[in-house]
Amino acid sequence: MRHIISILMENESGALSRVAGLFSARAYNIESLTVAPTEDPSLSRMTLVTSGSEEIIEQITKQLNKLVDVVKLNDLNVSGVKHIEREMMLIKVKAPVSARDEIMRLSDIFRGNIIDVTDDAYTVELTGTSDKLNAFIASFDCDSILETVRSGVMGIARGSSSLHL
Amino acid sequence: MELSGAEIIAQFLDDEGVEYLFGYPGGAVLHIYDALLQADKVKHILVRHEQAATHAADGYARSTGRTGVALVTSGPGMTNAVTGIATAYLDSIPLVVITGQVPTGVIGSDAFQEVDSVGISRPCVKHNFLVNDVKDLAETLKKAFYVASTGRPGPVVVDIPKDVTDPNIKIPYSHMPSIEMRSYNPVTKGHPFQIKKALELMLQAKKPVFYTGGGVVLSNASASLCSLVRQLGFPITSTLMGLGAYPSSDEQFLGMLGMHGTYEANMAMHDTDVLIAVGARFDDRVTGHLEKFCPDAKIIHIDIDPSSISKTVKVDIPIVGDVDDVLTTMLEMLKDDSKETSLKVEKSSCDQEIKDWWKQIKVWRKKNCLRYNKKTKTIKPQYVIEKLHEVTKGDAYVTSDVGQHQMFAAQYYGFDEPRRWINSGGLGTMGFGLPAAMGVQLAHLDKPVACVTGEGSIQMNIQELATCMQYQLPIKIINLNNRYLGMVRQWQEFFYEGRYAMSYMDSIPDFVKLAESYGHVGMKIDKTSDVEDALKEAFAMKDKLVFIDFITNREENVYPMIAAGKGQHEMQLAPDSELV
């Protein structure tokens, strides 16, 4: 099963490579990983998407917790926890005159923003679940997509429960 | 006090009470070496190879329970140390390894003797640090010692660029008595509810067995383990790493388990209904084929590391906590079981239940699976180890290398105390034995220290004979010389139809002359009848290193053996022809 794991860790050089190294050394999957400092600049917040059997996920969370730089960690996909997840995408598509209306219409439907316009290309910014971003991509034919860049998934628990010190 | 980075290191080691620093100098650590000349207490031991520095620090740590400390230079000094760091990592040994690094200004430029020490060591350390600023140095060192020695212990690398140790930059220094880290809070106390649940299950068991590992030694839990096991009357077996934590001469001890464990230990594991795993990690050399492992057992697992629990074998009652703490709590609960903690089952009824179990175990014991022919002219390696036990009255510290000789030492020495058996169990590092023995001998100057080795392994760190001479370390090297990489040859005999690919080493040196050339005493013994006298003579030379080259039976095999893919009950015993 797919799991989103939120990690609060020391904002130290090398902290990211400890997590990445753990996953490669133990042959765990990483689907995506995002990391940035929090409101407290000494802490980084990482969201990691992985998949595996229950036993593997249990090992992954235990091994992550064992890293000395990890302060706290939450698995957002355990029973009793409801969560919200979002991913952001920037997608650059060919925009010949004939296609511009359709691009704008699609962008509206998906609640995207066109953030860069040139004679032959538009760049759309889009936020949502990974499925939504996939659906947007699927509505273009491959030839017309020039570039996509995705942030990877970020997740947060619903309600007042929060991952903080 | 205003000190330079180099002086801070020297002063810190003194303040931390470090007795020995095992090291080897080089460009990146020259400031540190210069400052060490002023250190009052810490004694620097100059090894002959950085691998030996880490193994010696490791041997010191294993035999004392204190943190071992090594110092090496950048680049090749650090890469040479990696094997020793990984060895300590796999056996959870507390080490702090200080590695020199090129100056901060040139890091990343492929400077002379630059390697990414933090990157190289990351997968084989508990944690590592790169110190970028002399202001962080003292605190980082304190953290390193704290992390290495608490929780599940392990090696910590502190990488220190040369400019951080600059003798001209002085800053205030004072020793911190302790440190806290918000991201690191190892659990020590076991959960009382889980402990009680475990005790109830144990008291209902009909065929219980304790399976104990290196964690018992690391947690200094021998005394509480012995009380608990004796009070319950249960049989107990130990892993290679746990030997000595429970006296092997005790009636309740079944011997070592696993690939080369005893028949009774492995059969008991297979048939048990309640397995009590204590500070052990279900290593593949112990479990054999996982699907056939303890098929009927409910499993209790006590370990300080949550990630060890249910890693390969699913357990029924996990208890995360320091082994000694948990066992002590169990003893307390057993004592006042009439009070609020009241355990459901009476201990006396439990004694009755396990009588049949002991009857069965006695039948297995009758196989006498470690029997071997003692009347051969050529020397049996097992015999040398038995005599070593006799001559040292079981009171020696025994280090070993890796191979058949290691298994013979584990099977036949009979360790009655913890921290006496010093070997590389997890990584299986040939070359560990001699440098580890140096660390052990330095920690126990008046005790006999034997290094049981093979002619293959000893050559992996033979240069340390010079270190032993320099510091007058009277180690006794017991070289079980079978003229083969014996353990490899055994596997080739069993699983490759006897095709001995590269398991024979040509040009084996004359070890007697070799030992003598370093200034030590060498002996060559090739008759069974001479073994005992040679050992007596060697151990009588209390201030000399003696290298005894025992020419042993070439194609001796280690039995019993559980082959890969087999279950614990599918052991292969020595063929009858071998037994008399």
Ligand SMILES: Cc1ncc(C[n+]2csc(CCOP(=O)(O)OP(=O)(O)O)c2C)c(N)n1
């Ligand atoms: C550094 C290292 N290289 C290779 C091995 C694989 N290995 C395990 S046992 C062994 C043979 C050891 O030979 P020797 O020291 O003569 O001991 P014996 O088995 O003959 O008693 C080898 C090569 C190892 N464990 N460590």
Ligand SMILES: [Mg+2]
């Ligand atoms: Mg050999």
